[in-house]
Amino acid sequence: MKRFDNKAVLVTGGAGGIGLATAERMAAEGASVMIADYNLERAREQAARLNAGGCRTEAVFFDGGDVQSAVDIVRETVRRFGTIDVLVNNVGGNDLHRDLDIVNLDIDYFDTIFHINLRSQIVTSKEALPTMMAKGGGAIVNVASMSGLLGDFRGSMYGMTKAGVISLTRYIATQYGKQGVRCNAVAPGLVMTPAATGALPDNLREIFLRQNAVHYLGEAADIAGTIAFLASDDARYISGQTITADGGMSCHNPTVQDIIELSKTGGK
Ligand SMILES: NC(=O)c1ccc[n+]([C@@H]2O[C@H](COP(=O)([O-])OP(=O)(O)OC[C@H]3O[C@@H](n4cnc5c(N)ncnc54)[C@H](O)[C@@H]3O)[C@@H](O)[C@H]2O)c1
Numbered sequence: 001m002k003r004f005d006n007k008a009v010l011v012t013g014g015a016g017g018i019g020l021a022t023a024e025r026m027a028a029e030g031a032s033v034m035i036a037d038y039n040l041e042r043a044r045e046q047a048a049r050l051n052a053g054g055c056r057t058e059a060v061f062f063d064g065g066d067v068q069s070a071v072d073i074v075r076e077t078v079r080r081f082g083t084i085d086v087l088v089n090n091v092g093g094n095d096l097h098r099d100l101d102i103v104n105l106d107i108d109y110f111d112t113i114f115h116i117n118l119r120s121q122i123v124t125s126k127e128a129l130p131t132m133m134a135k136g137g138g139a140i141v142n143v144a145s146m147s148g149l150l151g152d153f154r155g156s157m158y159g160m161t162k163a164g165v166i167s168l169t170r171y172i173a174t175q176y177g178k179q180g181v182r183c184n185a186v187a188p189g190l191v192m193t194p195a196a197t198g199a200l201p202d203n204l205r206e207i208f209l210r211q212n213a214v215h216y217l218g219e220a221a222d223i224a225g226t227i228a229f230l231a232s233d234d235a236r237y238i239s240g241q242t243i244t245a246d247g248g249m250s251c252h253n254p255t256v257q258d259i260i261e262l263s264k265t266g267g268k
Contacts, residue, residue, distance in 0.1 A: 002030030003232045008081035010034045010073060012062055012124065013091035015043040017193030018143060018227075021220035022088055025228045027055035032081045036062035036073040064091040064116040070123035078131055085135075086231045087128045089121035089165075090143040093195065094158040102156050110157060117161035118168070125172055129181060137180025139231045142169050143223075144185040146246050162187070166242045173240030182239040184230040189246025191218040210257050213248020 009026050013019035014035035027033045027050050035057055037043040043059035050057045060076045063069040077084045093116060098106040121142055132138030147155055148162025165185060172183035190196060190208045208217060226245045229235055244250060 003228070003234070004029045004031035004086070007031045007085040008034070008077060008083050009086040009088065009231070010036060010077040010084055010124070010128070011088040011090055012036045012064065012073070012120065014088075015039045015046055015059075017195055018188070018191060018220045018223045019088070019090040020046055021224035022090065022227045023057060024050060025221070025224040026086070026088075026231070027057050029228065029232075031086070032056045033058075034073070034077040034080065035059045038063050062091070064093075064120040065112060067119065067123050070120045071127050074124055074127035074131075083135060084128050084131050085138050087124055087132075087138070087140045088143070088227055088231065089124055089140065090227075091120055092117040092143060092145070092161070092165075094155055096155060099157045100154045105156055113157050114161055114164075117158070118164040121165055121168060125168070125183075129172070129176055132181050133176060133179040137182075139235075140169075140172055140181065140183040141227045141230045142166075142183070142185040143227070144169070144187045144242055146187050146189045146244065146250060149187055149242070149244070150250065169242060170240045177239055182235070184235065184238055184240065185242040186223060186226045186230065187242050187244045187246070188223050189218060189244075189249045191220060191223055193220050208249070211249050212246070213251055216247070218245065218247055 004026050009031040011019050011023045011033060014023040015037035023033045023035050035043045035047055040059060040061045047057040047059040058080055060073050062073045074084060095109060098109040125140055142165050144165040145162040147159040148166050152159060169183050169185040223245055226243055
């Protein structure tokens with residue numbers, strides 16, 4: 001018996017990066033997985049590839065900026081699989097040309113980023129919860145970010161949307177736990193997906209490597225493993241939590257690396 005046998009799972013942004021790794025992981029563990037993505041062609045390709053390996057996956061178009069699209073993908077999952085047991089709210093993103101420090105950010109980008117990163121997660125949850133409660137339960141896993149927990153020199157609105165995702169997680173867990181629904185979030189640090197690496201020069205990569213407690217940078221599969229755990233019965237006593245998956249970047253005093261460097265040069 002696999003962990004997700006007979007479970008219907010919806011993964012938003014499932015055609016690439018963390019979403020695809022999650023779809024792969026949960027499908028390999030027995031789930032029927034709906035891959036929802038605005039790159040429908042790639043979603044279909046990935047679904048076909050997984051199905052050729054014996055999985056059961058399907059693809060559906062999803063526009064994270066559109067409310068009706070968020071409603072539609074939940075309905076389509078229920079229509080094709082008969083129900084929805086697990087919702088993975090993974091879609092999110094940022095335009096670092098517009099989302100800067102507070103003084104210089106482009107406030108006209110506010111609606112776009114809040115709609116994609118937070119409103120879409122509210123709407124899919126709102127649509128999926130009644131079905132989950134009617135069958136006695138389910139699990140929602142939201143993909144937040146360390147940016148929702150810490151300050152940064154840019155990406156201000158992104159951080160605020162992710163803080164909203166963390167709050168949404170607690171509200172869902174509080175309001176629907178008694179009806180059998182658990183809701184948790186994962187807060188990744190830097191993860192080597194195409195979106196992240198595209199914006200990452202080598203010198204920045206070195207900074208992240210230096211600041212991580214572990215000696216490597218995270219892969220999409222690392223976050224997928226955390227998501228699958230939170231969605232599974234292995235996490236049945238965990239709800240309303242945000243699990244940090246950042247290679248230990250946020251576990252230490254921020255001065256540690258500087259003081260190590262100083263000690264190498266004879267300083268204290
Ligand atoms: N990669 C990181 O370093 C990192 C760190 C912290 C948090 N996150 C969060 O993890 C999640 C996934 O990140 P990723 O790096 O895998 O993303 P990604 O940019 O690689 O995208 C993953 C998939 O989402 C789809 N997608 C993107 N925007 C969409 C939209 N508006 N509507 C529908 N589909 C859309 C893309 O087509 C792609 O298939 C996001 O919520 C992101 O904020 C990522």
